[in-house]
Amino acid sequence: MKGTLAHRRPSTRTRTAVVGLLAAAALTACSSGATSSGGSSSTSAAPAGGSATSAAPAAGSGGSSNISIFVVGGKSDDPFWSKVKRGVDDAAKVVEAAGGKVTWLGPQNYDNLGPDAAKLILSAKSQGATALIGADWVPDAQNQAFKTLTDAGIPVFLYNAGGVTEAKNIGALSYVGSEEELAGKAGGEFFGTNGAKNVLCVNTLPGAANTEARCKGVSEGISASGGKSSQLPLPSSNFGNPTAVTQAIKAALLKDPSIDGVVTIATQDADSAAAAIDQAEATGKVKLGTFDMDDNQLSRIKDGKQLFCIDQQPYLQGYLAVSQAYAYNAYGLRVAQESVLTGPAIVSKDNVDAAISGVKAGVR
Amino acid sequence: MSAQLSEARPQAPSGAAPRPPSPLSIRGLVYRPEAGALIGTLGVFVFFAVFGGSKFLAAGGTASWLNVAAELGIIAIPVGLLMVAGELDLSVGSVLASSSMTLAIVSGHWGGPMILGIVLALAAGVVTGLLNGLLVTRTNVPSFVVTLATNFGMAGLTLGLSRVITGTTSVGIKPDPASKAVFGTLIGGQFEVAIFWWLAVAAVVAWVLQMTKYGNWVLAVGGDPVSARACGIPTERLKVVLYVASGFGAALVGVIQTCLYNGAQVANGQSFVFNSIIAVVVGGVLLTGGYGSVIGVILGTLTFAIVNQGIYYTGWNADWASFILGVLILAAVLMNNTFRRLALSARAGKKA
Incomplete structure (x- = not known):
């Protein structure tokens, strides 16, 4: 049952997300240890010297050939997550065209989701991730792993679950998902x-x-x-x-x-x-x-x-998260919002045909 | 439809004679074991007729509890027989799910003929029942544990195979008109065709119990298995057959729900595990076996369904539905027990 819940309602934790908390930008920029040029006022809070060695290749390094973005998601044969993965794959084309790569990591099952996801997060770090995109399903089990990356200056983007609250907790740069x-x-x-x-x-x-x-x-x-x-x-x-x-x-x-x-x-x-x-x-x-x-x-x-x-338009969650990570890795760009909402999108008789063709294409 | 086991009981040629005079299994059965259950059913019906008003009594309201009762009853009758014979079957939830997923995958996902999907779905139930029966009789592990294990095992197998085959946990199906008519129609837009399946199952089981020796066998096995075996009743084969029947019943409901709702979900069915036991116990069957009747199980099923649905006709805050369900079920069972005790003591008094 747990597995079913985890994928059917993947964003349990997002309810706590509150849009418009101004302090968040400064906090997230701080723990990334990066010289962010995308934010407006938040740049002042970025301590350039914090962890310069690891931060330098992570953000705005100019050369994108060594970019390696890791995405921790659900099982890719799960109908919900297969749409997220389509978004990730489409955004990855841009990354690959510039010589970088995007790697998808998913658990074998949902029986032990929190600890399994934490292991995948740490695995991404050991494989040399320059940016990590992850869903914070079980913050108690996963936040320690996320912090290991942010402490090392690797930019982290939350998507699907966790919301702005958890993004701030672990020092992630933004949250992409629904509420x-x-x-x-x-x-x-x-x-x-x-x-x-x-x-x-x-x-x-x-x-x-x-x-x-x-x-x-x-x-x-x-x-x-x-x-x-x-x-x-x-x-x-x-x-x-x-x-x-x-x-x-x-x-x-x-x-x-x-x-x-x-x-x-x-x-x-x-x-x-x-x-x-x-x-x-x-x-x-x-x-x-x-x-x-x-x-x-x-x-x-x-x-x-x-x-x-x-x-909740799962395709956009994958697409926008990878695009954000790439833009930050390659050029140090960041969107100004701390949360990018991919839903809700209402499907009614006015736009149902577009939704049906989206389903056929595997993106909805 | 007087499916009462007790009437067949005295005809038992060998089963009764060597047994100790146990009031529960011999004298008690002379009294109609479903009398208490009947009072319970009438009680909750009047209760909700008063508080539920005319909507509850109208066709739509009647269909509400009859539909729920029919599906539950198809499972509860064989489960009730097993409990009379002294065994439990907790695997019906997963059998329902595996049967409906089998049908949806074979005839929906793979596009095979409906009849093939239905036969395979029912076969899934029969095979699970056979496995349950063999495990219970060969290993002597309590049936509670064996069927609990098969319930989990089948649930995992259903989820795992569905995921591997279809990549999802929910599969749609478009039943052909014949299958839809036989399993998934709403008569008058309200009454599920499952009601007739329920009546058919009840009639067949009642006939077998009333007109053949097997009714006595079931009671004898539940009342005193050692004596039953000593009398030459093939207790093990009987239990295997009962488990197969229970697996078949659960699989049939799986087929009915799949045809009715045009699809199957792996998480379906688990509520039937406890609901069937509740219906059977409310119907006057002893959890320890050896006492009960088909009529009683039918009445117990009706009681459960009326309480389960009646609450939504009262307009009371549905947060309290489970609480009211619990109170009414407890009241029904207590009344049952009191009635049975009174009947037994009255009988004993007359004899003395």
Whole structure:
């Protein structure tokens, strides 16, 4: 189960990310020990002499032939991570054209994710990484390893999980990924602009930080347009049984006819919710949305049976992280934001065709 | 449908005679073991009819708990028989998952014919049941441990193979119209065709228990395995057959859910492990074996399903659903036990 959670909801920790903490830029620049020329005010905090020997080739060295970027990600046969890896591979073409290289390191399985990822991070260092991109899934287990690199002056970029908070903790230069509560808020706002007033957030994992954040975000988002959202927590006695989930959602819809929107925390639950809306004879009246994306969601959106799904655009996480690492290694360039959000992206009938062709191309 | 084992019991030619007069396995069975379960089912139904209102009593509300009960019941009946025979089967969760993934991979991912996928999916259940039965009877390791191990083993095998073959943990499938009609239709847009499968399984099992010697065998094995074996009952073969039946039931539900929801997930099914035991125990079957009936298991399944779904018709905060489920199940079992004790003592009193 842990493995499933780890890849289905890879950014549990990102909820703590807070955009706009000004102090962060100075802190991250400091621990990188690099002469950053990309930041505006943060350059003042970069102690050029800190670890000059290792920092010199890491940032803005001019010559890019010795650039070796290491990316620690999930299993590449995992559907989510295979899209991240596509982004990494595409960005790697630029690096390779300049004579550098990009190496992907992934765990064999998710059974022991934190310690395994920590080993991969240290392995990247021993293989001579000039920059490291990593997901901070289990900060308690991984941060020590990340710090070993930042202390040695090797620039670290967080992506997918960890958020700005952990990026600051370990001295990473930036975070590229999505944020659960913001994603929920976007979903709630989209419900609002499409006329929904009372949205049910079906939570089949009540109590988990990321799913609670998703429902909380939906509630915040829809309140902007005067609507409201309540949570339907389904107990573990229903977990993994689509019939029980379907019938429970149907019951909630029959009980409260004012519900005109249902949002689910995962795609399997969205399939159950679609069946529940049918069986409650509420098709057309109750709008359906979900976090995450798969073929079923897209075909329902295309058929007009579903309002939207929320995509965190994993391709961009890989692509932007590698691009940032390369620009920093080669030219000392940095984006000004401490977090680059790749999601939420709402997929609705207006852009579903692009999403479907993206799925066919293996990038969504 | 009077699938009561007790009525067949006195006809046992050799099973009863050499056994010590155990009130649980002999006299108790003369009393209908499902009487307490019936009161429980009616009790929770009235409870939710009062608090759930007209929506709960309407077709949609009825379908809610019947659909859940049907799928659970197909698994709970053979699991109940095993428990009457004194054994547990904790592997049904993984069997369900492996069966549905087998069907989805063979007929969805590889695009094979539906019938092939269905046969292989059911075969996965039968083979697991056979393995369980052989391990339990040959090694004498408690069935709790053996089937717990096969539950984990099958879960890992399903996850691992799915990942290797498809690269994902969730596989979609487009069932052909015939398979959809037989396994995954909603009658009237509400009632799953699984309800008929449930009735069919119940009827077949009830007939076998009522009209053949095997009903007595099951009770005898659970009540006193040593005497049962001494009387010439092939206890080991009987248990293997019961495990195969339980594996088949779980695999059938896997096929039904895959056809109904057009896909399979490796994490599906685990909730059936405990829910089936809850349904069986609420239905009046003794965890220690030797006492119980098919009607009781059906009633227990209905009780569980009504409580499981009824809560969502009350409009109460669903945070409390598990709590209410726990309280009502405990109440149902206590009432069951009280009723059984009363019945047994009344019987004993008359005889004395």
